[in-house]
Amino acid sequence: MELSRHEFELFRDYIYSICGLVIAENKQYLIRQRLEPLALASGCVNFSEYYRKVTESSLSGERSRTEGPPETKNRFQEQIINAITTNETSFFRDRHPFTAFKECILPMLNDRVCERKQRQQSRKGPKVRLWSAGSSTGQEAYSLVMLIKEYSENAGRENLFPRIPVSMEDFVILATDISTEMLARAMAGEYNDTEMKRGLNPERVNAYFKKQGKRWVISSSIRSMVEFRQINLIRPFAMLGGFDVIFCRNVLIYFDIETKVRIIGQFYEMLSDKGFLVLGATENIYGITDRFDSVHHGETLFYQKKG
Numbered sequence: 395m396e397l398s399r400h401e402f403e404l405f406r407d408y409i410y411s412i413c414g415l416v417i418a419e420n421k422q423y424l425i426r427q428r429l430e431p432l433a434l435a436s437g438c439v440n441f442s443e444y445y446r447k448v449t450e451s452s453l454s455g456e457r458s459r460t461e462g463p464p465e466t467k468n469r470f471q472e473q474i475i476n477a478i479t480t481n482e483t484s485f486f487r488d489r490h491p492f493t494a495f496k497e498c499i500l501p502m503l504n505d506r507v508c509e510r511k512q513r514q515q516s517r518k519g520p521k522v523r524l525w526s527a528g529s530s531t532g533q534e535a536y537s538l539v540m541l542i543k544e545y546s547e548n549a550g551r552e553n554l555f556p557r558i559p560v561s562m563e564d565f566v567i568l569a570t571d572i573s574t575e576m577l578a579r580a581m582a583g584e585y586n587d588t589e590m591k592r593g594l595n596p597e598r599v600n601a602y603f604k605k606q607g608k609r610w611v612i613s614s615s616i617r618s619m620v621e622f623r624q625i626n627l628i629r630p631f632a633m634l635g636g637f638d639v640i641f642c643r644n645v646l647i648y649f650d651i652e653t654k655v656r657i658i659g660q661f662y663e664m665l666s667d668k669g670f671l672v673l674g675a676t677e678n679i680y681g682i683t684d685r686f687d688s689v690h691h692g693e694t695l696f697y698q699k700k701g
């Protein structure tokens with residue numbers, strides 16, 4: 395199906411308005427390849443007809459089939475977001491941020507739990523809250539849970555006095571994405587051989603997964619630690635409450651500077667004092683905000699909200 399310059403611009407602007415994704419001038423093929431199957435499936439003979447259908451359904455308020463708050467306002471919009479977003483991920487992706495989480499952030503969170511338990515007056519309660527924003531098929535959130543489980547099991551065995559060891563119950567983990575398709579896969583917690591080979595060692599495969607036919611299913615002890623929700627980061631999301639750690643990796647790269655400023659500003663407001671922000675390897679906050687300290691740990695860099 396041909397995509398004229400005018401049609402490209404219509405869809406580029408529409409996509410930006412619904413999910414903030416910036417599609418470069420030289421990426422016309424992306425819209426053609428990913429939206430053509432949707433246009434054909436909805437009985438349209440060209441992109442202009444499809445565009446009319448999509449925008450008219452937005453105006454008439456046709457609802458998506460997803461339950462809960464309508465982050466994606468209708469079925470066409472939901473299908474376009476599912477098709478156009480890039481969902482590349484893996485367990486322990488890039489390794490170093492997870493090493494920093496285990497060696498540096500988790501011990502500090504342990505101290506935070508102890509302090510809150512001693513004070514018992516924290517508004518948010520003693521639990522430490524983590525958020526994987528733009529979680530795709532869930533590997534990032536599940537990797538964090540595995541590290542927390544391993545840390546708390548070791549902490550329970552070792553004498554860390556005066557530090558009181560944490561347990562899994564001290565943590566709450568939220569994972570969100572805009573794509574309903576990715577969220578459904580993340581919630582199922584089922585992975586194929588290729589996905590399992592990316593980032594997991596044999597010990598973790600044995601400890602946390604069961605093979606069912608061709609799929610590997612994550613154990614309920616890991617699965618049940620994560621709450622999944624659909625959240626569109628270009629809309630207000632402060633209603634999610636406060637967090638001690640936000641992982642938002644390889645998501646901001648798709649947005650323009652105005653959108654990044656708005657999102658990082660909301661992250662700042664939601665993070666607790668000295669809360670942690672972890673971005674992707676190619677992402678940073680330079681030119682966006684100076685309200686975080688940079689913390690270098692090994693080969694990675696993460697951010698800590700200034701006190």
Ligand SMILES: C[S@@+](CC[C@H](N)C(=O)[O-])C[C@H]1O[C@@H](n2cnc3c(N)ncnc32)[C@H](O)[C@@H]1O
Pocket residue numbers: 413414415479480481482483484487527528529530531534570571572573576625626627628642643644645648674
């Ligand atoms: C490349 S994946 C990154 C997954 C994971 N964080 C990682 O680093 O491996 C980017 C994810 O961001 C999600 N995303 C894109 N635009 C979004 C938006 N406006 N709101 C929320 N999530 C969005 C996509 O659906 C996709 O799953």
